[in-house]
Amino acid sequence: MGSCMKAFALFVFLSLAGLSLSERVQVKVRSVTSIAETDNNYICATMDYGPSTMCNYGQCPWQKVGILELDLKNKILANAIKAFNPLRLRVGGSLEDQTVYKVGLVTKCPHFKHNMNVRRFGMSNGCINMERWDQLNHFFNETGAKVTFGLNALRGKKLENKNSTLWVGNWNKLNAQEFMKYTISKGYKIDSYELGNELSASGVFARVNAGQYGKDMIILSNLVKKLYANFSDQPKIIGPGGFYDKEWFNEFLRVSGPGIVDGLTHHIYNLGAGDDPKLIKRVQDPFYLDKIAKTFKDISESIKRYGPWSGAWVGESGGAYHSGGRNLGMASTFDHKVYCRQVLIGGNYGLLNTTTFAPNPDYYGALLWHRLMGPRVLQVSHDGSPYLRSYAHCSKDSERGDITVLLINLSNSTSFVVNTVNDLNLYPSEHIESFPPREEYHLTPEGGNIQSQVVLLNDTPLKLTKTMEIPNLNPALVSPLEPIKVAPHSFVFAVLRGFGAPACSSS
Numbered sequence: 001m002g003s004c005m006k007a008f009a010l011f012v013f014l015s016l017a018g019l020s021l022s023e024r025v026q027v028k029v030r031s032v033t034s035i036a037e038t039d040n041n042y043i044c045a046t047m048d049y050g051p052s053t054m055c056n057y058g059q060c061p062w063q064k065v066g067i068l069e070l071d072l073k074n075k076i077l078a079n080a081i082k083a084f085n086p087l088r089l090r091v092g093g094s095l096e097d098q099t100v101y102k103v104g105l106v107t108k109c110p111h112f113k114h115n116m117n118v119r120r121f122g123m124s125n126g127c128i129n130m131e132r133w134d135q136l137n138h139f140f141n142e143t144g145a146k147v148t149f150g151l152n153a154l155r156g157k158k159l160e161n162k163n164s165t166l167w168v169g170n171w172n173k174l175n176a177q178e179f180m181k182y183t184i185s186k187g188y189k190i191d192s193y194e195l196g197n198e199l200s201a202s203g204v205f206a207r208v209n210a211g212q213y214g215k216d217m218i219i220l221s222n223l224v225k226k227l228y229a230n231f232s233d234q235p236k237i238i239g240p241g242g243f244y245d246k247e248w249f250n251e252f253l254r255v256s257g258p259g260i261v262d263g264l265t266h267h268i269y270n271l272g273a274g275d276d277p278k279l280i281k282r283v284q285d286p287f288y289l290d291k292i293a294k295t296f297k298d299i300s301e302s303i304k305r306y307g308p309w310s311g312a313w314v315g316e317s318g319g320a321y322h323s324g325g326r327n328l329g330m331a332s333t334f335d336h337k338v339y340c341r342q343v344l345i346g347g348n349y350g351l352l353n354t355t356t357f358a359p360n361p362d363y364y365g366a367l368l369w370h371r372l373m374g375p376r377v378l379q380v381s382h383d384g385s386p387y388l389r390s391y392a393h394c395s396k397d398s399e400r401g402d403i404t405v406l407l408i409n410l411s412n413s414t415s416f417v418v419n420t421v422n423d424l425n426l427y428p429s430e431h432i433e434s435f436p437p438r439e440e441y442h443l444t445p446e447g448g449n450i451q452s453q454v455v456l457l458n459d460t461p462l463k464l465t466k467t468m469e470i471p472n473l474n475p476a477l478v479s480p481l482e483p484i485k486v487a488p489h490s491f492v493f494a495v496l497r498g499f500g501a502p503a504c505s506s507s
Contacts, residue, residue: 022415024483025384029392029403030423031501034376036335039311041088041146043328043370044340045351046316048093053114054123065346065354067091068112068132072139075468076357077345081143083470084370088191089140090315090340092150094121096197097206099152102129104178120205130182137188146191150241151176153196153216154206165207171195171216173223180227192236194265194315195220200242200249210248213240214255221260238263241315244295246302253307261307263337265315266299268292268327283450284489286386286410289326296334311337318342318349326408328369329391332377341366353453359470361445361455364462368441368473368493372396372404376503380405387411388418388486394504401500407484408491412448416486422499432480439475439495440484450489 050062052069064070071077081087095112098120102109112126140147156172159165183190195217198204208216221237228234237260240252244266253261270292271282282288299312314331317340331339341362345352351363376394387410395402405420446454446461454461458476465471475495478484486492 021413022417023385024417025382025388025419027380027382027390027405027407027418027420028423029405029420029499029501030379030381031401031403031499031503032424034394034503035379036333036377038332038375038377039337040375041086041370042332042337042339042373042375043084043366044088044090044148044338045344045366046090046093046340046342048343048346049095049099049112049126050093050346051112051123051126053112054094054121059348061348061354062346063354067136068126068128070345072135074357076464077352078139078143079469080352080357080359080363081145083367086144086146087370088146088148088338088340089344090148090150090194091136092194092197093316093343094197095123095126096150097152097154097199098123098125100125100127100155101133101175101179102127103182104175106175106178133182134186137186140188147189148192148194148238149190150194150197151220153199153208153213157208165203165205167199167206167208168212170212171219173219176220177223177227180223184227190235192238192263193220193224194241195237195239196241198242198267200240200252201245203242210251211255214252214257217256217260236262238265238313238315241265241267243267244299246298249299249302250306253302253310259309261310263313264299264303264307264310265313266295267316268295268314269316269318270327271318280450284410284412286389289410292327293330293334296331296336300334311335313338313340315340316342326389328366329389329406329408332393333391358464359462360453361443364455364457364473365443365491367470368443369406371473372441372493372495373406374398374404374504378403378501378503384416385411385414387414388416394501395495398504399506400498401502401504403496403499403501403504405484405494405496406491407486407494409486409488412488415488418484418486420484420494420496422501424500424502435480436497437477438480438484438497440478441473441475441493442487442490443492444487444490448489
């Protein structure tokens, strides 16, 4: 009898423990008006020059995956880009300010070489020839990519002195001009040109003063207007592509002036280096992740005050499991137009595996965002645990008030049971049963291991098809009367048909 009582007590304890690991939450969506708006092609990935000899964090993760060496005939690579229809690609990165274009008066085309005597990334200057540029553009055209190209902002400049990192003098546009002329003559479409990479404020191994950078942007803008004068859809001008500093960015916008900078680009690596032993802990810490919100807010304030003609872009961002969705959601609420993940392939956590080219888990989160989340951003609130993060947008191509909700569970032990409500409360609860089924996409790491290279969609591993195609991403259809169940270390996209959000109505 005593042993039975002990067993019963253990059963009760475990049952209560199980219940304690589940939390009910009501998520309220303010549906009358949107609070921000992204670009239709908010999701972006970077392509970096990164030669095979470029190493960081004691690793050399760029083996034949940089712009100049990447196998452009790889079927998985092409299919991964095509799946977005289109994917925005930012081409350039770390070595773009050490890159010349072999066209016009430039006849020598050196390879990037490992050289520790060079302060910028330990690499010598390099070059891209027009044969490779042709190959890249054939690839971009074949995959339907939307291209942002990064130009060398240090061309024509010199170091202030041998001990300085400050580069002075006006930007020399001649090499870029010949490159653009060639690009136009071949009919290659460029969505936007960006000037420079990580030269703002204190810079990364090199810097340019804000006032000078603003003047250089005017030179670039005038060049684009002249060369693309006969085009109805001229490339946008974006920059500076560096880390945000309030005073520097404000001065940059003030000097460049109205109508010059279409996209104000900044970089975020709030999780730290790719080999940081604290990375996994940070990914799961909502309070640590919240710190980046101040940067998003501050850059939006800089634009409102000094550059209302411009829009905020995240030009580069690091990633790790479900941090991508977290930062995507947060940036969109602060009126960011574009969000670029570093990197499509290469480095320490690309969207694609550096060796096999197979998609990493964050690839599928980015793809679902692109397909499901429309540009109009809605205000969301809940009074539950900070480990549950919630975002809502009008659904892609919504015409009748449909919304898509993204729910991210940062907890490794607690599940959330979520009811999503319209703050207008237009429809009595008994009418909800007449709504179409809710479409749910649950993404979870295989075995609950957030470092797993395999992600499950609705409990099914996502793997390439036999023909190397991206698998179909099919939703689970759930009764609108049922709550959304968000498992530990998972995130869920839920499409709510018939939600009736006025902000999402086509009329």
